[in-house]
Amino acid sequence: MTLALTSGILNPDTLLSTFGLIGLLGAVFIETGLLFGFFLPGDSLLFTAGVLVAQEQPFVPLWVLLVTIPIVAVIGDQCGYLVGRAAGPAVFDRPGAKRLGPDQLARAEAFFEKHGPRTVVLARFVPVIRTITPVMAGTSRMPYRTFLTYNVIGGLAWGVLVPVLGYMLGGIEFVRAHIEIILIAVVVVSILPIAVNYLRSLRVPTIQAEQIEIPE
Numbered sequence: 688m689t690l691a692l693t694s695g696i697l698n699p700d701t702l703l704s705t706f707g708l709i710g711l712l713g714a715v716f717i718e719t720g721l722l723f724g725f726f727l728p729g730d731s732l733l734f735t736a737g738v739l740v741a742q743e744q745p746f747v748p749l750w751v752l753l754v755t756i757p758i759v760a761v762i763g764d765q766c767g768y769l770v771g772r773a774a775g776p777a778v779f780d781r782p783g784a785k786r787l788g789p790d791q792l793a794r795a796e797a798f799f800e801k802h803g804p805r806t807v808v809l810a811r812f813v814p815v816i817r818t819i820t821p822v823m824a825g826t827s828r829m830p831y832r833t834f835l836t837y838n839v840i841g842g843l844a845w846g847v848l849v850p851v852l853g854y855m856l857g858g859i860e861f862v863r864a865h866i867e868i869i870l871i872a873v874v875v876v877s878i879l880p881i882a883v884n885y886l887r888s889l890r891v892p893t894i895q896a897e898q899i900e901i902p903e
Contacts, residue, residue, distance in 0.1 A: 698728075699728055699731050699732045699734075699735035699736075700735060702714065702732065703732070703735060703736060703739060703746065707746050707747075708746065708747050708751065708752075708755070711732060711733075711736055711752075711756070712755055712756070712759045714727050714728075714729070714732055715729065715732075715733075715756060715759045715760055715763060715846075716759050716760075716762065716763040716766075717763075718763070718817070718818055719759075719760050719763030719764050719766075719767060719817060719818065719821070720762070720763030720764065720765075720766035720767050720770075720821075721763075721766070721767070721770075721818075722767075722770075722818060722819070722822060724818055725814070725815045725818040725819070728814075729814065729817065730812070730814065730849055730866055730867045730870055731866055731867060733752075733756065733845075733846070733849040733850050733853065734849050734850070734852060734853035734857070734866045735853060735857075736752055736756075736850055736853060737749070737752065737849065737850035737851060737852060737853020737854040737855075737857060738853040738854070738857030738858075740752060740850075740854060741853070741854045741855075741857055749850070749851075749854055752846075752850045753846070753847050753850065753851070756846035756847075756850065757842045757843045757845075757846030757847060758842075758846075759846075760811070760841075760842040760845060760846045761838055761839055761842035761843075763821075764807075764820075764821040764838045764841075764842065765821075765835070765838065766821075767818070767820075767821030767822045767825065768821045768822070768824055768825040768829075768831075768834055768838070769825060770822055770825065771821065771822035771823060771824065771825025771826040771827075772825035772826065772828070773825075775822065775823070775825055775826025775827075776792070776826060778826075779791060779792035779826070792826070792827070795823055795826065795827045796827040796828060798827070799823070799824055799827040799829045800827075800829075803824060803827075803829045803833065803834070803837070804833060804836075804837045805837075806820060806824075807820060807821070807824060807829075807834060807837040807838055807841055808837050808840055808841040808844065809841075810841070811841040811842070811844065811845035812845060812870040812871070813870075813871055814867060814871075817845075821834075821838070849866075849870070852866070853866075
C-alpha cells in the first residue's frame with residue numbers, strides 16, 4: 688500500500704503537478720503537525736519543488752517557497768507540540784506499562800532537557816522522526832519558549848535548504864534520487880560527536896571501577 692501511494696498521488700512530481708503550492712504546503716503541515724502524516728515524502732517533496740521552480744516556467748517563484756514553507760513548517764511543529772503537551776501525559780500515565788508508561792516518560796523528559804534544542808533542529812531532516820519529535824517535546828514538557836526558538840531555526844533551515852538544494856542541484860540525477868539518504872547522512876555526522884562523548888562517558892566509570900583495588 689505504501690509503495691502504491693508513493694508511486695501514485697504521493698509521488699512528489701504527481702502531487703506538485705496536481706495540487707501545486709497548496710498541496711505542497713498542506714503536505715508540509717500534515718507531516719510536521721499530525722502524527723498520521725509520517726508517511727508523506729517531505730524531503731523529496733521540497734527538493735522536487737526546488738527542481739520545478741528552476742524550470743523555464745516555474746509553478747511559483749523560488750522566493751515564494753522560501754517564505755511559505757518555513758512558516759507552515761513552524762506552524763505544523765507548534766501544532767504537534769501542543770497536541771503532545773495536552774494529550775501526551777495521559778498516554779504515559781499507566782503505571783506498570785512496559786512500553787508507554789511513567790518510566791518512559793521520565794526518560795523522554797530527561798532526554799529533551801539535555802538534548803532538546805539540537806533534537807528539534809536536526810529532527811527536521813529525518814523522515815518520521817520530524818513527525819514524532821514535536822509531539823514528544825510537548826509531552827516531555829520542554830519549555831515552550833525554548834521549543835519555539837529552535838522550532839523556528841529548524842523550520843527555516845529545512846524549509847530553505849532543501850528547496851535551494853533542489854533548485855541548484857536538481858539536474859544531478861544521483862542527488863535527486865538519494866536526497867533523503869544524503870540529508871540523513873548529514874544529521875548522522877552532526878550527532879556523531881554526541882554519540883562518541885556518550886560512549887566515552889560510559890567507559891570512564893567502568894575503567895575506574897576496574898582500577899579500584901578490593902582489599903583482601
